[in-house]
Amino acid sequence: MSLPRISVSQSPESKFQEFLRSRPKSQRYTDQQREMVRFIFERHNHFDAEQLIDDMKRAKCSISRATVYRTLKKLVEAGLLRELNVGPRTFYEHDYGYPQHEHLYCQQCQKMIEFQADEINKVIEQVCLEHNFQTQGHTFIIRGLCSDCNRARVNKRRLDLI
Ligand SMILES: [Zn+2]
Ligand SMILES: [Zn+2]
Numbered sequence: 001m002s003l004p005r006i007s008v009s010q011s012p013e014s015k016f017q018e019f020l021r022s023r024p025k026s027q028r029y030t031d032q033q034r035e036m037v038r039f040i041f042e043r044h045n046h047f048d049a050e051q052l053i054d055d056m057k058r059a060k061c062s063i064s065r066a067t068v069y070r071t072l073k074k075l076v077e078a079g080l081l082r083e084l085n086v087g088p089r090t091f092y093e094h095d096y097g098y099p100q101h102e103h104l105y106c107q108q109c110q111k112m113i114e115f116q117a118d119e120i121n122k123v124i125e126q127v128c129l130e131h132n133f134q135t136q137g138h139t140f141i142i143r144g145l146c147s148d149c150n151r152a153r154v155n156k157r158r159l160d161l162i
Helices: 012-022 031-040 049-058 065-077 118-130 147-161
Strands: 081-086 089-094 102-106 112-115 141-144
Touching (some): 031 065, 049 065, 049 089, 065 081, 065 089, 081 141
Antiparallel strands (some): 102 112
16 A cells, blocks of 8 residues: 655656766666666656665566665665665665655554654754754654564464453
8 A cells, every 4th residue: 555646847767867966976767777776667656775676677678786785776866765774674765756655564464554644743842943944854653563463473362361
């Protein structure tokens, strides 16, 4: 399940191309990178580098592991992707063209559930104002167990008691 997209004037591919051109040493936009950006922006999800490499391999996209890691970093710098650090893993998701939202993270099945809450934004706005702090974004992740995993755990406990 994903939130409705925000309409943007530029495609992710052309925005990334612009970013690469703006670098001190203008960088080439390779066919591999183009393929990777297209692949990532086909659907919204939360993925880590290894998952992406597996998925791309399955889709017959040939790209080196080093290029994937390097390009992911650049996509974050370019404002196209957002990084979510959960314990030892780093997840990525679309930032460009996607609304601000928060996450519930299930530590059992690694599911990410998205939600939006105006109240959180109001508190952040207020705190920043109090500290005269200029915000450039935030990451808010609630860790725990999703309803499926919680149910499975309760059922298992019940079975253990019989
Ligand atoms: Zn779960
Ligand atoms: Zn998300």
